[in-house]
Amino acid sequence: MVRVLAVATGVGGSVFGPYLMARALHLMEAGMPWQFAVGLIILATLLPLAYFLLGRPRG
Numbered sequence: 620m621v622r623v624l625a626v627a628t629g630v631g632g633s634v635f636g637p638y639l640m641a642r643a644l645h646l647m648e649a650g651m652p653w654q655f656a657v658g659l660i661i662l663a664t665l666l667p668l669a670y671f672l673l674g675r676p677r678g
């Protein structure tokens with residue numbers, strides 16, 4: 620059950636993270652350059668996946 624939750628969180632975060640980050644940046648109407656916004660969206664994509672790949676126990 621815990622493994623399933625870890626997999627679902629990693630995959631779900633990588634799938635929904637960029638969408639939610641883009642929505643948040645749009646709602647805030649932050650006056651930042653588009654390169655910075657794209658960088659944040661890429662981080663929102665890669666960090667949950669990195670947590671899943673690097674943080675799971677090996678066994």
